[in-house]
Amino acid sequence: QQQVKQSPQSLIVQKGGISIINCAYENTAFDYFPWYQQFPGKGPALLIAIRPDVSEKKEGRFTISFNKSAKQFSLHIMDSQPGDSATYFCAASRLQGTYKYIFGTGTRLKVLA
Amino acid sequence: KAGVTQTPRYLIKTRGQQVTLSCSPISGHRSVSWYQQTPGQGLQFLFEYFSETQRNKGNFPGRFSGRQFSNSRSEMNVSTLELGDSALYLCASSLRTGSPPYEQYFGPGTRLTVT
Numbered sequence: 031q032q033q034v035k036q037s038p039q040s041l042i043v044q045k046g047g048i049s050i051i052n053c054a055y056e057n058t059a060f061d062y063f064p065w066y067q068q069f070p071g072k073g074p075a076l077l078i079a080i081r082p083d084v085s086e087k088k089e090g091r092f093t094i095s096f097n098k099s100a101k102q103f104s105l106h107i108m109d110s111q112p113g114d115s116a117t118y119f120c121a122a123s124r125l126q127g128t129y130k131y132i133f134g135t136g137t138r139l140k141v142l143a
Numbered sequence: 144k145a146g147v148t149q150t151p152r153y154l155i156k157t158r159g160q161q162v163t164l165s166c167s168p169i170s171g172h173r174s175v176s177w178y179q180q181t182p183g184q185g186l187q188f189l190f191e192y193f194s195e196t197q198r199n200k201g202n203f204p205g206r207f208s209g210r211q212f213s214n215s216r217s218e219m220n221v222s223t224l225e226l227g228d229s230a231l232y233l234c235a236s237s238l239r240t241g242s243p244p245y246e247q248y249f250g251p252g253t254r255l256t257v258t
Contacts, residue, residue, distance in 0.1 A: 036185070062244050073147070073233050073249030074186070119185060125243040130176070130199045135185035 032057060034122050036134025043141050049107040051137045053120035056101065060122040064131075065094065065105050068117045077118070078105070081125075110141045145170065147236050147250035155256045161222040164253045168215050168236030174198075175217040176247065177209060180231040189232075192217050193239055221255075229257045 035054045043049045053063075064079035080087045080094040080103065087094045093106040107114055120134040148167045156162050168175050176199075177189040188201035192211035209219045215236075221228055231254050235247035 039183075064244075066249075071251065073235070073251050075249065076246055079244065121186075123244070130188050130191060130201075131186075131247065132188070133178075133186040135183060 032132050034120060034132050034134045036120050036137060038137060039135070040138045041140070043110045043139065045110065045112060045141055045143050047110050047141075049105075049110045049114065049139055049141070051105045051118055051120070051139070052102065053104065053122075053134050054100075054102045055122045055132075057122070057132075058101070059124050060132075062123045062125050063094070063096065063103050064121050064123075065092075066119040066121065066133075068119065068136075074119055107139075110139075112141045112143045115139055115141050147234055147248055149232075149234050149250040149253050151253060152251065153254045153256075155258060156224050157258055158224055158226060160224050161220065162224060162255060164219045164221075164232055164234075164255070166217045166219070166234030166236075166250060168217070168234075169248055172236035172238050172248070173215050174237040174239035174245065175211055175215065176235045176237070177217070177219050178233040178235065179203070180233055180252065181229075186233065189219070224257045226257050229255060231255075 065077045066074035067077045068074040078089045091108045096103045118137045121131045123131045150165045174193040176191040178186040191199040195211045206222045211217045231252040233252045234250045237245040
């Protein structure tokens, strides 16, 4: 019930391509879904987040698509750049009550120049 | 504003020893959460401290403990180290006031190697 399943484990994309990372959750009480980006030697940093009252959120080249009925959400990186090469983590949380983040296992993205 | 700082950055310990990791949150942040990051497991929540009280706890054995001081700095202790405790330990600070969501700001982590 507390798991967040993330796929793929690794992803290689050509420069200018679209990177897609998927996550699925089980606990319907989750109501906040952030994505984090982590570069080697650094801690994760918040990239973009969504709440279940919207189906899509876009910030620059980064878009979250959210499917509440399927309990899935995904990160799309448009026009992927070599500088996007990093590990991406999805997460889920409840905004009320026991507020803690459950993270996916991460996706290592490599964008080829 | 300075970010989250963690000390030490690297640590090598032997099985059976204990270790203490330190985290200084962003100034003004009163919540500190700890995570264990390992390849294939992602980030696993250890515990959260807010105003010197443990507010949430993950599914880790009692060998993992923590505390928070009045200046919001936090320490995490692992006793009787096992090889499987080798990981990157991340600390995240959060304002935790007002309305959620409370964005978490992560430190660079402490890389613990147990031999």
